[in-house]
Amino acid sequence: MEIEKITSIIPEAEISQTGETVVKVPAEKLHQIAETLLNDKENPMDFLRDIVGMDWGEEGLGALYLLESTRTGARIILKAVTADREKALLPTVSDLWKTALIKEREVYDFFGICFLNHPDMRRIFLREDWIGYPMRKDYDMNSNPLRMDNEENADMTDEYFLRPDGTLEGRKNVVFGEDDFVVNIGPQHPSTHGVLRMRTSLDGENIRKIDPILGYIHRGIEKMNESLTYPQTLALTDRLDYLSAHQNRHALCMCIEKAAGIEVPERAQYIRTIMDELQRIDSHLLFYSCLVMDMGGLTPFFYGFREREMILDIFEETTGGRLIQNYNMIGGVQADIHPTFQQKVKDFIKHLRSVIQDYHNIFTSNVIADTRLKGVGVLSKEDAISLGCTGGTGRASGWANDVRKHHPYALYNKVDFKEIVYTEGDSFARYMVRMDEIMESCHIIEQLIDNIPEGEFRAKTKPIIKLPEGVFTSSVETSRGEFDVVLESHGDKVPYRLHYRSTGLPLVHAMDTVCRGAKIADLIAIGGTLDFVIPDIDR
Amino acid sequence: MFLDYYNLSPLLMQIHAFLCSVMPEWLALTLEGLVVGVFILVMYAVLAIILIYMERKVCAAFQCRIGPNRVGGKGGLLQVPADVLKILTKEIISLKHSDHFLYALAPFLVILASILTFSCLPWNKGGEILHMNIGIFFVLAASSIGVLGILLAGWSSNSKYTLIGAVRSGAMIISYELSIGLSVLTMVVMSGAMDIQTIVEGQANGWNIFKGHIPAIMAFIIYLIAGNAEANRGPFDLAEAEQELTAGYHTEYSGMHFGFFYLAEYLNLFITAGIATTLFLGGWMPLHIAGLDGLNMVMDYIPGFVWFIGKTFFIVFLLMWIRWTFPRLRIDQVLTLEWKYLMPLSLVVLLLMTVCKVFGLTF
Numbered sequence: 087m088e089i090e091k092i093t094s095i096i097p098e099a100e101i102s103q104t105g106e107t108v109v110k111v112p113a114e115k116l117h118q119i120a121e122t123l124l125n126d127k128e129n130p131m132d133f134l135r136d137i138v139g140m141d142w143g144e145e146g147l148g149a150l151y152l153l154e155s156t157r158t159g160a161r162i163i164l165k166a167v168t169a170d171r172e173k174a175l176l177p178t179v180s181d182l183w184k185t186a187l188i189k190e191r192e193v194y195d196f197f198g199i200c201f202l203n204h205p206d207m208r209r210i211f212l213r214e215d216w217i218g219y220p221m222r223k224d225y226d227m228n229s230n231p232l233r234m235d236n237e238e239n240a241d242m243t244d245e246y247f248l249r250p251d252g253t254l255e256g257r258k259n260v261v262f263g264e265d266d267f268v269v270n271i272g273p274q275h276p277s278t279h280g281v282l283r284m285r286t287s288l289d290g291e292n293i294r295k296i297d298p299i300l301g302y303i304h305r306g307i308e309k310m311n312e313s314l315t316y317p318q319t320l321a322l323t324d325r326l327d328y329l330s331a332h333q334n335r336h337a338l339c340m341c342i343e344k345a346a347g348i349e350v351p352e353r354a355q356y357i358r359t360i361m362d363e364l365q366r367i368d369s370h371l372l373f374y375s376c377l378v379m380d381m382g383g384l385t386p387f388f389y390g391f392r393e394r395e396m397i398l399d400i401f402e403e404t405t406g407g408r409l410i411q412n413y414n415m416i417g418g419v420q421a422d423i424h425p426t427f428q429q430k431v432k433d434f435i436k437h438l439r440s441v442i443q444d445y446h447n448i449f450t451s452n453v454i455a456d457t458r459l460k461g462v463g464v465l466s467k468e469d470a471i472s473l474g475c476t477g478g479t480g481r482a483s484g485w486a487n488d489v490r491k492h493h494p495y496a497l498y499n500k501v502d503f504k505e506i507v508y509t510e511g512d513s514f515a516r517y518m519v520r521m522d523e524i525m526e527s528c529h530i531i532e533q534l535i536d537n538i539p540e541g542e543f544r545a546k547t548k549p550i551i552k553l554p555e556g557v558f559t560s561s562v563e564t565s566r567g568e569f570d571v572v573l574e575s576h577g578d579k580v581p582y583r584l585h586y587r588s589t590g591l592p593l594v595h596a597m598d599t600v601c602r603g604a605k606i607a608d609l610i611a612i613g614g615t616l617d618f619v620i621p622d623i624d625r
Numbered sequence: 626m627f628l629d630y631y632n633l634s635p636l637l638m639q640i641h642a643f644l645c646s647v648m649p650e651w652l653a654l655t656l657e658g659l660v661v662g663v664f665i666l667v668m669y670a671v672l673a674i675i676l677i678y679m680e681r682k683v684c685a686a687f688q689c690r691i692g693p694n695r696v697g698g699k700g701g702l703l704q705v706p707a708d709v710l711k712i713l714t715k716e717i718i719s720l721k722h723s724d725h726f727l728y729a730l731a732p733f734l735v736i737l738a739s740i741l742t743f744s745c746l747p748w749n750k751g752g753e754i755l756h757m758n759i760g761i762f763f764v765l766a767a768s769s770i771g772v773l774g775i776l777l778a779g780w781s782s783n784s785k786y787t788l789i790g791a792v793r794s795g796a797m798i799i800s801y802e803l804s805i806g807l808s809v810l811t812m813v814v815m816s817g818a819m820d821i822q823t824i825v826e827g828q829a830n831g832w833n834i835f836k837g838h839i840p841a842i843m844a845f846i847i848y849l850i851a852g853n854a855e856a857n858r859g860p861f862d863l864a865e866a867e868q869e870l871t872a873g874y875h876t877e878y879s880g881m882h883f884g885f886f887y888l889a890e891y892l893n894l895f896i897t898a899g900i901a902t903t904l905f906l907g908g909w910m911p912l913h914i915a916g917l918d919g920l921n922m923v924m925d926y927i928p929g930f931v932w933f934i935g936k937t938f939f940i941v942f943l944l945m946w947i948r949w950t951f952p953r954l955r956i957d958q959v960l961t962l963e964w965k966y967l968m969p970l971s972l973v974v975l976l977l978m979t980v981c982k983v984f985g986l987t988f
Binding site: 609 | 789869
């Protein structure tokens with residue numbers, strides 16, 4: 087349907103159907119097509135899921151644009167290529183989707199593709215004086231020896247645009263002016279939930295602007311993946327968002343299984359779904375603990391950790407790991423569940439239902455907690471979609487975006503559960519979404535735990551897995567939003583490019599929008615309710 | 626009177642007379658001053674250790690934990706002394722680009738304010754250290770030196786975090802001093818005296834909180850809230866606000882310089898509770914109920930300092946309970962609470978108490 091619309095505008099659009107449908111559009115027409123798709127009446131493509139930078143070698147540099155309609159759930163992938171490697175230029179779409187503001191910076195950082203008319207073309211993960219673009223296939227690994235000098239952050243940024251005669255022109259934009267009182271929140275700070283740095287401009291206690299600086303723990307996982315075989319790539323997904331370890335790995339396994347045509351046994355599907363939900367409860371309990379601690383209440387912190395410990399014990403018995411479990415495998419799971427697993431999970435859920443009221447008594451109904459959260463940090467639904475804030479954050483703003491409901495995978499179309507949606511969009515709604523989701527996850531597990539069928543827990547796979555050529559994607563709902571895997575295969579036993587959608591990157595980007603005008607104390611509370619995890623941003 | 630069983634002043638007078646008989650009076654006074662000074666400092670340190678230990682155990686109980694349990698037997702009794710020893714051996718790091726004199730002065734100002742206030746507490750009958758007829762006034766004056774130390778610490782460290790912490794603290798302490806002052810004034814109206822010993826002795830036939838009924842109870846609650854804010858403790862600990870400003874105004878301090886801030890914080894907690902005990906719960910005065918002479922006599926057998934310390938620790942426990950239950954307030958909420966609610970309310974309470982006193986409605 088969308089494809090017809092595109093071909094009606096530009097008949098020369100190339101459509102490739104290997105794996106996912108990818109529509110290749112000429113770079114100069116990209117902005118026009120994107121605008122048409124966004125402003126469509128009945129099926130607006132208003133959610134830019136991700137921009138995936140690519141180096142196709144001979145074909146040139148470019149990017150994949152993953153679009154989705156929040157109204158119908160229809161999805162489409164656009165591909166734009168520029169052949170000039172020295173002066174790679176693409177038009178920006180940041181005026182259409184705000185999330186492109188940060189995602190195009192990521193592509194610029196790693197591929198050196200300059201986005202025309204993007205107001206802020208700075209590097210985001212790497213040092214500002216980095217030489218070369220590391221995700222290009224011809225990048226020289228020795229071009230950046232370890233530097234011991236400090237990095238100076240410029241207060242100015244560049245914007246590029248084309249003159250009518252086709253020459254490139256630059257302009258300087260101001261990030262922080264002379265009279266801005268800039269405080270560094272991070273990279274070593276107790277409440278940034280990892281090594282995140284936010285340059286925060288203050289007016290007294292009020293926040294004027296936040297500029298996130300990322301990459302302090304970037305490990306180049308996507309680059310490493312290009313030299314690892316498919317079973318080897320699995321080891322790294324648990325290290326992305328370590329509080330969604332099962333779900334991340336589930337997504338990658340699903341993507342590879344879909345591409346290789348591997349049928350997953352029913353028993354493995356049950357186990358995967360239960361593990362995903364246990365992981366979600368684990369993550370939301372930690373969210374509760376961290377949020378209350380960020381707000382200065384240390385006692386409820388221990389409540390959350392007490393119950394989380396029980397989940398970790400259950401994980402440990404079956405998988406051998408507590409934080410990082412390495413449990414999902416291509417075609418199933420690593421090992422069968424422990425004989426006492428079902429009983430322990432049932433006992434745990436019974437226990438959790440009996441203590442969850444304590445959580446609400448000590449924090450939710452506390453007058454200080456209420457005044458600190460209600461009406462603070464409001465994110466409108468339009469902003470949430472435009473910024474790509476998926477997961478609980480988006481659902482708190484009234485955007486029904488649960489992948490489990492709208493694009494079901496594993497057993498989610500067989501179980502009965504509610505999608506928790508609040509409309510207020512403030513910190514309190516974001517908090518309540520997670521608290522309610524704990525109970526929904528319990529409900530899902532209860533439907534499955536007694537019905538795990540007998541049989542294989544893992545399908546037999548070939549020792550060496552080779553995927554057919556094409557672009558493959560899969561998406562799951564992790565503990566903090568939509569996690570996508572985009573895999574381009576050229577028929578080898580290693581991926582040509584394997585990209586993960588970061589659930590946290592749009593959330594960190596949203597900090598600036600949400601926090602403006604709020605107080606420093608609110609910044610911490612809002613950061614807590616947005617619930618980002620840094621290793622998932624710094625992949 | 627049975628009350629005089631434990632009166633210390635005859636004993637102290639005898640000692641003074643004895644010293645004066647063997648040496649000139651100026652020497653005797655100097656010697657006594659030295660002994661009392663050492664006594665204050667030792668008490669100060671010992672109480673700090675007890676309070677820190679208590680905080681750890683109370684906090685652990687609220688958080689479903691055990692608390693210190695390794696160093697010094699099962700109760701972990703030696704944990705805090707060990708920590709004190711550790712902090713004494715830590716290096717005091719001096720900062721580049723800071724105002725060295727003010728930086729070094731700030732912790733001493735904070736601890737000085739704390740010790741001066743500490744010396745005014747009525748430990749026992751005849752056991753007061755600083756005695757003057759405007760004692761409670763002196764307490765208010767001395768305790769506000771502390772904020773100067775906090776502001777200087779934040780300013781001289783030359784760091785943005787400390788500056789924000791210090792400004793927060795300054796705004797908060799100066800605001801809450803109004804409520805404290807007004808609720809103290811309420812009790813001064815009630816007892817008709819500013820001398821701490823007179824206030825305590827006026828409670829011989831019933832503590833002020835019972836005698837002053839409604840206005841006294843309201844003043845007590847206002848005092849506890851404002852005193853908690855004065856002592857910079859949760860939910861009013863936004864000057865330190867670990868999660869926002871790492872450690873607030875003392876971020877850049879190390880070793881014993883930091884130790885002074887830490888010590889002063891705990892002792893300020895004790896002093897806040899001690900003044901509350903003096904004003905509302907009768908100080909060292911045993912529990913007396915008018916008319917029940919048998920009970921009053923039994924109560925008199927318990928020494929005054931036991932009463933004082935017992936009541937003070939009870940209030941310290943209340944304040945710890947609050948700290949380990951509530952999340953932190955935001956700066957604008959803290960100031961709203963003071964200026965829009967507590968301060969007008971304490972003015973009303975003061976008025977109410979005056980009316981009660983004038984028409985003889987207090988017991």
